[in-house]
Amino acid sequence: MAMLEITDVSKHFGGVAAVDSLSLSVEQGEIRGIIGPNGAGKTTLFNVISGALAPSSGTIVFDGRTVSRLGSSKIAALGLVRTFQRVALFHDFSVLRNVMVARHMHGRQGLFGAVFRASGSLVRANERRAREILEFIGLEGAAEELARNLPHGHQRALGVAIALAAEPRLLMLDEPVAGMNPAETAEMTRTIRRLKTELGMTILLVEHDMRTVMGVCEQITVLDFGRKIAEGGPEAISEDPKVIEAYLGAEDFAA
Amino acid sequence: MWPTRLALALVFVLLVTAPFLVSEYYVEILIVLLINTLLASSYRLVTTTGDWSLCHVVLMGAGAYATALIAKLLGWNFWVSLPLAGLAAAVVGLSVVYPLLRTKGFGFFIGSFAVGEFVRLTWVKFHNPFGGPRGMIGIPTPELGTIDFFFATPYYFLTLIVVLLSLWILFRIDRAPLVGDVMKAIYMDEELAQSVGVDVSRYRAIAFMTGAFFAGIAGVLLAHRLGAIDPHNFDINTMVYLVIWVVVGGTKTFWGPIIGVVVMTFIFEWSRPLLEWRPLLFGGILIFFLIFMPGGLESLGTKARSWWSARQSRSPADTPGGTPRPAPSEPGE
Numbered sequence: 001m002a003m004l005e006i007t008d009v010s011k012h013f014g015g016v017a018a019v020d021s022l023s024l025s026v027e028q029g030e031i032r033g034i035i036g037p038n039g040a041g042k043t044t045l046f047n048v049i050s051g052a053l054a055p056s057s058g059t060i061v062f063d064g065r066t067v068s069r070l071g072s073s074k075i076a077a078l079g080l081v082r083t084f085q086r087v088a089l090f091h092d093f094s095v096l097r098n099v100m101v102a103r104h105m106h107g108r109q110g111l112f113g114a115v116f117r118a119s120g121s122l123v124r125a126n127e128r129r130a131r132e133i134l135e136f137i138g139l140e141g142a143a144e145e146l147a148r149n150l151p152h153g154h155q156r157a158l159g160v161a162i163a164l165a166a167e168p169r170l171l172m173l174d175e176p177v178a179g180m181n182p183a184e185t186a187e188m189t190r191t192i193r194r195l196k197t198e199l200g201m202t203i204l205l206v207e208h209d210m211r212t213v214m215g216v217c218e219q220i221t222v223l224d225f226g227r228k229i230a231e232g233g234p235e236a237i238s239e240d241p242k243v244i245e246a247y248l249g250a251e252d253f254a255a
Numbered sequence: 256m257w258p259t260r261l262a263l264a265l266v267f268v269l270l271v272t273a274p275f276l277v278s279e280y281y282v283e284i285l286i287v288l289l290i291n292t293l294l295a296s297s298y299r300l301v302t303t304t305g306d307w308s309l310c311h312v313v314l315m316g317a318g319a320y321a322t323a324l325i326a327k328l329l330g331w332n333f334w335v336s337l338p339l340a341g342l343a344a345a346v347v348g349l350s351v352v353y354p355l356l357r358t359k360g361f362g363f364f365i366g367s368f369a370v371g372e373f374v375r376l377t378w379v380k381f382h383n384p385f386g387g388p389r390g391m392i393g394i395p396t397p398e399l400g401t402i403d404f405f406f407a408t409p410y411y412f413l414t415l416i417v418v419l420l421s422l423w424i425l426f427r428i429d430r431a432p433l434v435g436d437v438m439k440a441i442y443m444d445e446e447l448a449q450s451v452g453v454d455v456s457r458y459r460a461i462a463f464m465t466g467a468f469f470a471g472i473a474g475v476l477l478a479h480r481l482g483a484i485d486p487h488n489f490d491i492n493t494m495v496y497l498v499i500w501v502v503v504g505g506t507k508t509f510w511g512p513i514i515g516v517v518v519m520t521f522i523f524e525w526s527r528p529l530l531e532w533r534p535l536l537f538g539g540i541l542i543f544f545l546i547f548m549p550g551g552l553e554s555l556g557t558k559a560r561s562w563w564s565a566r567q568s569r570s571p572a573d574t575p576g577g578t579p580r581p582a583p584s585e586p587g588e
Contacts (some may be wrong), residue, residue: 050450076452088447090440101436102451115427123432166451 001064003028003202004049004080004170009058009068011041011048011226018044020226021058026170031196031203033217035210035237037246041226042206043085046174049204050082051075062170077105081168083159085175091148095139095158098147099130102165130165136198137161137191153184160191171195172204177212185212192216214238222246270415274408282407286480288520289411289418290473295500295512296425297469302506303435304462305442307364309494310351310371311470316489317374318344318471319478323391324384333397337417337475344471345464347374352463356456368491378486390485394478404479414476421469422513428465429509438462499541505551514552 002025011019019041026032036042047053049060051072060068062080076082090098103126134140137157142150147158156176163171176192177185189212195201207213213220214234222230222237224246230237237243274282298311321343325336351370358366378385385391397404397413404410429435440448441455449455478484496519504515522540526533548554 052446072446072449073452073454076450081452082450084447084450088444088450090443090447092443093436093440097432097436100432101440104433104437105452115424115431126432162447162451 002026003063004204005061006049007059007061009045009048009060010056011044011053012056017226019048019055022223022226022228024221024228026202026204028202029196029200030219031192031205031217033213033220034204034206034223035208035213035220036223039225040223040246042223043174044226045223046082046172046206050080050172076166076168079167079169080172081163081166081170082172083163083174083176085178087152087155088159089147089155089162091146093147094143095134095145095147095150095161096127096130096143098158099133099161099165100126102162103130103167106167133161133164136164136194138187153180153187156180156184156188157191160188168201170202170204172206174206175208176205177207177209185209188212189215274411279407282411284520284524286407286411286414287477288516289414290476290480291497291500291516291520292513293418293421293473293476294470294497295504295516296422296509297466297473298497298501299506299509299512300425300428300438300469301463301466302501303429303438303442304459305359305445306355306367306459306463308371308463308466309364309368309491310374311466312489312494312497313371313375314344314348314351314467315470315474315477316378316484316486317347317467318474319484319488320378320385320391320474321471322475322478323394323484326395327391327393328384333395333475333479334399337472340475341468341471344474345468348464348467348470349460351467352460356459371494372491375486375489386485388486390483390488392483394482394484396482397479410480414480417472417476421472425469426509434461496537499537501551502541503544503551505553507550508553508556511551511553518552 004024004026006022006024008021008023009019010017010021022041022045024032034042034045044053048055048068051067051070051074055068058068059066062075062078065078067075067078067080070078090101093101106126106129131140131143134143137160139154139157139161142154147155150158156178160171160173160176173192177188180188192203192205192212193216195203205213205217217234220230220232220234220237221228222240222243229242229246230240232240273285277285294311294315298308301308301311318340321340322333322336325331325339326333331339351367351374355363355366355370378390379388381387397410402409404413437448437453438458438461441453441458445455474489477488481488500515500519501512502515503519504513505511519537519540522536523533526536529536544551550557
């Protein structure tokens, strides 16, 4: 059975079907891309999977558990963790503190532990793990910097580090290279590949930047008007007439 | 770190010697000041998650009423009733916050006022056991061996010990990477906090209940000093003062509300000759801070520090390319 099994999911806003009876399955260890023109329902789908929005109908099963009626924090606790399209950080914390606070699920301190230092070793173990994650992402040198002072590329990378701190088994990346310059984009693409090769992470990727999607995804699902119009490997997708039609006029697809 | 330590040591020496340096009248004021410090600091814990409550003073009242009831109906002494009444306030806090967790921001602000008034009006309406509008009298003075806590100085030291211990616990909670930081994280970005598995309602409830517990402790200290309490002690007037203290001091750091209480208590005392003008004065101060210093007095510290570090980094090499770094304004610094 697939790791993430989405069956017949719809999300309506009034009369508009932002996601229309969509089915999708993601296998363990796969990097799956979701693309589509603006307004195709990618972000809505993302919000539905992560529990930020409840689906109007259909079921979502993660690792054999139905998660379509759970809140976002419970879904995250099960190991299905997302990042955000916007720069989502705890801006007033240092980089290290951002990652440490995101590890709260993996080291509940409790009030008494906090007050009487009973959990000192727990905090130290947490910090060690947080530094490992920063090293993986390449932010170990900026650990003491305030998150709000980082350059944009590093802020986006920190967003991924925060998600990793929650120890996901399936990571959902929402336009991870949005607003990045070419160097930052290349760095993030490398990081996404390493997530798979070095950590064996399963990844669901929503992205606008075609080069990134084609470069890292093995399987791509194309949405248009909330429906799935194509699915397959990068070559097949880029030659699919329905996909080309959906993107007609969107010049970045030609790249 | 050493300037902070030095300042704390100095404050401690001052706190211990103060009752021997000033008149009895001022010792009474210092007792109330200490109690209000705990009230403001416990309120800050609630605000770290972004919940500005308007019923915190009512929760202090819950502690005060609880200790009065314990003393008068059960006859138990102060030392037993101090933690019990704190717990009672925490329980009242939980039942108050439970419906409020569905709201946030302005809704929470107004909703907390409504449920707070509901609790307070039960004290007004039920003569038995709360004494109605006239409240409860004859709350006994604590006893311990031969020490007579009727006098101001012994009670001052009792208050000092309880308040310092409570502040230390609040400080530890604030600094805990996996408790206090989680609460601040909720305030900074609730959606992001949820995405890494933070049960936001749970942490909001923990912050509110813990704040209620220490507000209750403050209420116990107040009730046993005054000997009599009534619903007026805990009405919106007092709540507005509490809000002014924390706005003047700031809530970003642990020290902000404490600085606010101290400064405003002195202003309150000095403005005694202007009795009728006091609400105007305090309103003016509130507006001044909201407009010109929204970070409160504590923000002066961070501003001074960033000015100093900018000066330091500029002086040796005078690097034109280096951008001056903004204030190192970590919450809980």
